Amino acid sequence: xxxxxxGLQVRAQDSARWRRNADTTLFGNSTVPTRSDYLDQFEEAxxxxxxxxxxxxxxxxxxxxxxxLNESDSAIAILKDRLNAGDRGQNIRNLQMYNTLLDxxxxxxADYNTSLQGYASKLLGxxxxxxxxxxxxxxxxxxxxxALRAQFMxxxxxxxxxxxxxxxxxxxxxxxxxxxxxHVAGNSIIVEELLYQTDGLLRTVxxxxxxxxxxxxxxxRSGGNTPTAAMQAGFRKSVDAEQRLAQxxxxxxxxxxxxxxxxxxxxxxxxxxxxxxxKKLDRMASLNxxxxxxxxxxxxxxTLVLALSLAPLFDLHAPxxxxxxxxxxxxLIVSVVIYKRLSRTLFYGWCVFLLLFLLLPIIRxxxxxxxxxRWYNFVINIASILLGWYFLSRDASHxxxxxxxxxxxxxxxxxxALALLCNVFGRVTLSQILGATAVYxxxxxxxxxxxxxxxxxxxxxxxxxSRMRKHYPEAFEIADISRSLRRFAMVLxxxxxxxxxxxxxxxxxxxxxxxxxxxxQPYSVGSxxxxxxxxxLFLGIIWVANxxxxxxxxxxxxxxxxxxxxDKGQRSRLLVTRLVLLILGFLLAIxxxxxxxxxxxxxxxxxxxxxxxxxxxxxxxxxxxIILIFDRPLRIGDTVEIGDKKGRVKxxxxxxxxxxxxxxxxxxMPNGDVLSHNIVNWTLSNNYARVSLPFVIRKNAxxxxxxxxxxxxxxANHDVVERKEPEIVLGAITAKTVELRIYFWCKxxxxxxxVAGEVRxxxxxxxxxxxxxxx
Numbered sequence: 118x119x120x121x122x123x124g125l126q127v128r129a130q131d132s133a134r135w136r137r138n139a140d141t142t143l144f145g146n147s148t149v150p151t152r153s154d155y156l157d158q159f160e161e162a163x164x165x166x167x168x169x170x171x172x173x174x175x176x177x178x179x180x181x182x183x184x185x186l187n188e189s190d191s192a193i194a195i196l197k198d199r200l201n202a203g204d205r206g207q208n209i210r211n212l213q214m215y216n217t218l219l220d221x222x223x224x225x226x227a228d229y230n231t232s233l234q235g236y237a238s239k240l241l242g243x244x245x246x247x248x249x250x251x252x253x254x255x256x257x258x259x260x261x262x263x264a265l266r267a268q269f270m271x272x273x274x275x276x277x278x279x280x281x282x283x284x285x286x287x288x289x290x291x292x293x294x295x296x297x298x299x300h301v302a303g304n305s306i307i308v309e310e311l312l313y314q315t316d317g318l319l320r321t322v323x324x325x326x327x328x329x330x331x332x333x334x335x336x337x338r339s340g341g342n343t344p345t346a347a348m349q350a351g352f353r354k355s356v357d358a359e360q361r362l363a364q365x366x367x368x369x370x371x372x373x374x375x376x377x378x379x380x381x382x383x384x385x386x387x388x389x390x391x392x393x394x395x396k397k398l399d400r401m402a403s404l405n406x407x408x409x410x411x412x413x414x415x416x417x418x419x420t421l422v423l424a425l426s427l428a429p430l431f432d433l434h435a436p437x438x439x440x441x442x443x444x445x446x447x448x449l450i451v452s453v454v455i456y457k458r459l460s461r462t463l464f465y466g467w468c469v470f471l472l473l474f475l476l477l478p479i480i481r482x483x484x485x486x487x488x489x490x491r492w493y494n495f496v497i498n499i500a501s502i503l504l505g506w507y508f509l510s511r512d513a514s515h516x517x518x519x520x521x522x523x524x525x526x527x528x529x530x531x532x533x534a535l536a537l538l539c540n541v542f543g544r545v546t547l548s549q550i551l552g553a554t555a556v557y558x559x560x561x562x563x564x565x566x567x568x569x570x571x572x573x574x575x576x577x578x579x580x581x582x583s584r585m586r587k588h589y590p591e592a593f594e595i596a597d598i599s600r601s602l603r604r605f606a607m608v609l610x611x612x613x614x615x616x617x618x619x620x621x622x623x624x625x626x627x628x629x630x631x632x633x634x635x636x637x638q639p640y641s642v643g644s645x646x647x648x649x650x651x652x653x654l655f656l657g658i659i660w661v662a663n664x665x666x667x668x669x670x671x672x673x674x675x676x677x678x679x680x681x682x683x684d685k686g687q688r689s690r691l692l693v694t695r696l697v698l699l700i701l702g703f704l705l706a707i708x709x710x711x712x713x714x715x716x717x718x719x720x721x722x723x724x725x726x727x728x729x730x731x732x733x734x735x736x737x738x739x740x741x742x743i744i745l746i747f748d749r750p751l752r753i754g755d756t757v758e759i760g761d762k763k764g765r766v767k768x769x770x771x772x773x774x775x776x777x778x779x780x781x782x783x784x785x786m787p788n789g790d791v792l793s794h795n796i797v798n799w800t801l802s803n804n805y806a807r808v809s810l811p812f813v814i815r816k817n818a819x820x821x822x823x824x825x826x827x828x829x830x831x832x833a834n835h836d837v838v839e840r841k842e843p844e845i846v847l848g849a850i851t852a853k854t855v856e857l858r859i860y861f862w863c864k865x866x867x868x869x870x871x872v873a874g875e876v877r878x879x880x881x882x883x884x885x886x887x888x889x890x891x892x
Contacts, residue, residue: 150255150258152268155255155259155265155269156272158255158256159256159272162253162256162276163279165247166247166280166283167279169283169287172242172243173286173289175236175239179236179297183297186229186300186304188368189222189225190304191365193304193308195361196218196219196362197307199215199362200215212318213319213623213626214363214366215311216312216315216316216319217370219308219312219315222304223305223308223309225369226304226305226308230301230305233298233301240291240294244287247287259273333541333542334495334540370432373432374431377427377431380424381423381424384416384419384575385416385417387579388412388419388420388575388578389414389415389416391578391582392413392582394586395582395585398585400585400591403581404578406591406592407574407577407578407595409577409578411567411571411574412575419571421446422447422571423568423571425443425446425447425450425564426447426568426613429443429613429616433616433620441478444474444557447560447564448471448474448564449471454567455567469500470559470560473501473556477497477556491540491545494540494549495537495541498533498536498552501529501555502530502534505526505529505530505533506530508526509527522562522563525562526559529555529556529558529559532552535551536548536551536552536555550621553621554622557617557618557621558614558618561613561618562614565610565614568606568610569606569610572609573599573602576671576672577595577598577599579671580671581593583672583673598671601668602668605664605668635649636648636649651709654709655709659706661702662698662699662705662706663702665698666702669694693747696771734789737788737789738772738773738789741788741789741791741792742772745774745792750792752766753767753769754800755800755801756800756867757776757797757798758797759790759795760795762776762778762786763778763779764776764778764779764784765777767783770788772788773785773786773788774786804864804867805841805862805863805866806862806866807861807863808860808861808873808876809858810858810880811848811856811857811858812856812884813855813857814855814857814889814890815854815855816851816855818855818887818889822887823845823887823889826883827845827859827883828842830879830880831843831876831879831880834879836868836871836872836875837861837872837876838861838863838864841862843860843861845858846858846859859876861876
């Protein structure tokens, strides 16, 4: 049967319904269910059962989840095997990778649980609807009443068919759901245990790294030898496990590298577009003055240098093979770049360094026994010390681009010497850490030196190409701008170097934890509570906002010279952008610092007293600066007269504005003084200026012929406004002479004197042609 008989409950419902029907019949209004009522109820039942395939179909994500869980199972099995192997030579970087993998697995299990809870709510919802449908008295009555069953046989057959299908789907989905939920729960427990075990191993390595792990290198080995076949089999198993874990690691952490790929592509197309736009304008010769050494119209090598230099920042705990591969590729590309920039002997020394770097991972690839591995590292350390000494003994004055080169080479020598001593005295793990750190520190220094140059050249190319697109002059202050850009790129490079250096020393996580505790510690000054983290965030965001507002104009080719004065629209937009950056930076800094707004209000209230006493002029200048920016009575590039000062507006700042006089002096005026004076703006709505040229000629001149001739002479100059007709006006008249005044409009106020001189010379020539004497 489709539905179980509900017994007394159904009879009670029928009896109650009969009484209601009897009562209503007395008054001629029957509520006995009609055929339509039964069909409506069947329709509701069909709709409920039709939802089952939709609900179970929405659980299609379970299949993908099951596939991912199967991949997780294999990774978890390998991790258990590796962590329980008890290998004393466990690679520290791989332990960090295991920890990262387990963190990702733990997060995946939490995400799976969240998804399963959503599926559970859907299943419970449809099950509740089916239970309510089974309790419906009209459907039950149809099944109990023979006449009704015969009347609605087609609907019942269809209902049975839908019920069987829905029941089958619900059973299968529920079984799969329960199995998957148990699978996720089991994996969560195992992952938590492995995380605890990995953290313990990392702490153990950190504590025991300075202890003696092996015998002294000169001591003979004791005990029997491990069979070669067994050793090779164990090594192959270890390599295979590492490769599978690395593949799984890259599969679940690909999002970390997506942003790296995007950064590389954006950089490539940015440089390519600037070269392309400059070439279209036929201004490629303008790039020669930049002295670009690392960029070209197809910046493949520069893009790879940028991307590979940033790679460690996007993936600090990547597998050792990934770090070694990316660093070796980076050094190969850098070798191609610096081939023509180093002397022959130094380049050979760099090639030897590459060879020594390549020999490091060969130990793992060959799977050498520990005693052979130690002697292998001993020889590499000796060779590295000799190589470093060779570099230090050479004159590296032509490597001034790498300011820290000698210091890092000295560090390379010291760390290799320490690694050699640790290896000799049985501190094998510490020896491996120091040796790898020495190599990566030197490699990062050279590659980051090229990285800094690439970043600086890319911005210089952006500045020059923007200037060419806006038809600005080619020349600008390259040296000063390069120094500013280089300082910014150096800060980024030093941060990258320190991160990689501390990561290789295996102290990055410890330092991060310590600094996290120190910077999260609350401090109190009076009634105000703050943390060092909030304070550093506040100052850092303010510094970044100030840096951006100061140098954002460079991106659009505006270097602060006279070339951009005539592009008033861009200068005005940049001015507003700078103000917005400062305000947003301040507000974001306050929000990020966590400072309580009510306390800030109290501080501002206290400052208001100081403002009333002695800071009103500063506030006046600040508010006046905002008024100048938005009300725009004058703009950058306008020629103005303010009081007794006349010049072109070079800069409008928050506190003061700068006028550039015709003599080249820069007059700095507080914004309050600017607004307190009458402003004569010669170029507010246009750059036109009316010019008056006086001439005194002999009285015998024929004015009817002279007037049109002089008008044509004036209009022949291309800097004269054509739509404003020049005027010839008679002035003072004496017995022998007549004064003429020629009035015309010049297109550019900045060229008034030049145009006036050109027109005056042309008028004199015309008067000479007409044999008219000029007094």
